[in-house]
Amino acid sequence: TVERTLSIIKPDAVAKNVIGQIVARFEGAGLKVAAAKLVQLSRAEAEQFYAVHAARPFFKDLVDFMVSGPVFIQVLEGEGAIAKNRDLMGATDPKKAAAGTIRADFAESIDANAVHGSDAPETAAVEIAFFFPGLNVYSR
Ligand code: CMP
Numbered sequence: 316t317v318e319r320t321l322s323i324i325k326p327d328a329v330a331k332n333v334i335g336q337i338v339a340r341f342e343g344a345g346l347k348v349a350a351a352k353l354v355q356l357s358r359a360e361a362e363q364f365y366a367v368h369a370a371r372p373f374f375k376d377l378v379d380f381m382v383s384g385p386v387f388i389q390v391l392e393g394e395g396a397i398a399k400n401r402d403l404m405g406a407t408d409p410k411k412a413a414a415g416t417i418r419a420d421f422a423e424s425i426d427a428n429a430v431h432g433s434d435a436p437e438t439a440a441v442e443i444a445f446f447f448p449g450l451n452v453y454s455r
Contacts, residue, residue: 318396319349320433321442326384327427329353334387337417337430340403341391348392350447358380364445373426380426388446397439400432 324337338348356364358397361381368374391400405416412418422429431437 317392317394318436318439319390319392320397320400320439321431322389322400322433323444324387325427325429325431326380326386327423328421328429329385329387331421333419333421335399336387337421341389341400344393344399344403346391346396346399348389350443351387352446353385353387355385358382362425363413364442367388369449376426390443390447397433397436397450401434404430404432 326332328334328337334353341348349372358378362369362380365374365377365381368377371377393399403417404410405418407418409418409427409428410421412422417430418428433442
């Protein structure tokens, strides 16, 4: 099934100047960029986006980190895009991420872990609508 998923290249990876290297991995795996923007999230946006984690002990650090610099947000489209993106990213904790994954290669810590990706079709739909409401998503 052709799916869409939301990808965020986080402030650590943007600061490292590896947006292109990460996008190349997505494209190399057959995912297409259906929408993209570089933005500085407000605290309110970061808190709303990660609302599901609001009660977790790491929530404040997560929000602090996500507003620490610009992020590159994309909609990726392709066959099995959600699982494919998660495979490319590797485990949330870069210390546990398989060799050759984005987090193994570019991330430093569980907070500064280079990328976010939607974890299921339902969350992908919510996350895409949050950052790309309306018509600026291009199926191709
Ligand atoms: P992400 O996929 O963006 O979703 C929530 C983020 O919280 C996660 O990646 C991590 O960067 C961060 N985080 C920090 N500590 C934890 C933790 N113990 N478990 C899960 N996520 C964590």
